[in-house]
């Protein structure tokens with residue numbers, strides 16, 4: 001079984017690292033001329049999958065924009081995940097789950113176990129109950145060939161105070177999460193591979209402020225939102241992430257989706273070109 005890290009690496013080698021977000025905001029559905037309903041979100045999301053499949057290797061559906069329609073929205077999300085995986089895309093489900101270990105197992109059963117209703121290649125997880133509390137979820141993910149991205153330094157300004165807070169040994173919360181993720185990728189690092197425990201580091205955040213030592217992240221995939229609508233530039237990945245740039249998966253949602261259905265393919269191509277420029 002090929003694990004998440006190896007699949008992510010193969011996808012980025014083949015198609016570049018860009019990840020396209022699927023965020024059916026009410027305003028975007030309006031721009032697209034679609035109703036703000038589960039059926040509208042379905043049409044929107046499947047159109048994004050279709051445009052993304054020949055152009056990028058990774059997509060990231062945002063669960064909230066489907067959950068807002070209740071069970072009908074969850075059914076659409078299931079269908080979209082399946083359609084994307086069937087089209088050869090890797091799916092990072094962005095649901096930011098996290099809880100004590102026994103409950104984390106429930107999340108794994110929903111999102112990461114083989115044959116789970118919402119099985120995705122990876123799930124974003126919130127590690128603020130301790131990354132260790134997510135080990136049962138990570139174990140189930142890895143047994144199924146899947147993985148996680150743990151929030152370390154998020155793209156939003158409200159996260160800075162909490163995530164750059166320092167413990168008595170001077171380490172920031174963000175750096176602790178990044179180190180703990182990297183520790184879980186030690187075997188992959190030794191084999192020169194990418195691990196299955198990624199981190200989220202917003203491209204809008206300074207690594208100096210968050211205190212993250214990039215050297216430890218050589219085998220740790222980094223999901224990097226914050227480009228486009230939130231202000232960071234795709235051409236600046238090397239400047240922002242330094243030696244960690246090699247494992248960065250930049251993610252864009254609104255700046256691509258705002259192009260509307262007719263302009264979507266061209267917008268994805270343009271963003272992709274910016275990354276490799």
Ligand SMILES: O=C(O)c1cc(=O)[nH]c(=O)n1[C@@H]1O[C@H](COP(=O)(O)O)[C@@H](O)[C@H]1O
Pocket residue numbers: 021023062094124153154155156200201202225226227228229230251252253254255
């Ligand atoms: O985990 C995420 O994807 C995420 C983490 C983070 O720190 N910041 C962040 O914006 N995101 C998500 O990334 C997407 C960003 O969307 P745009 O700003 O429209 O590109 C949204 O789906 C956010 O929920």
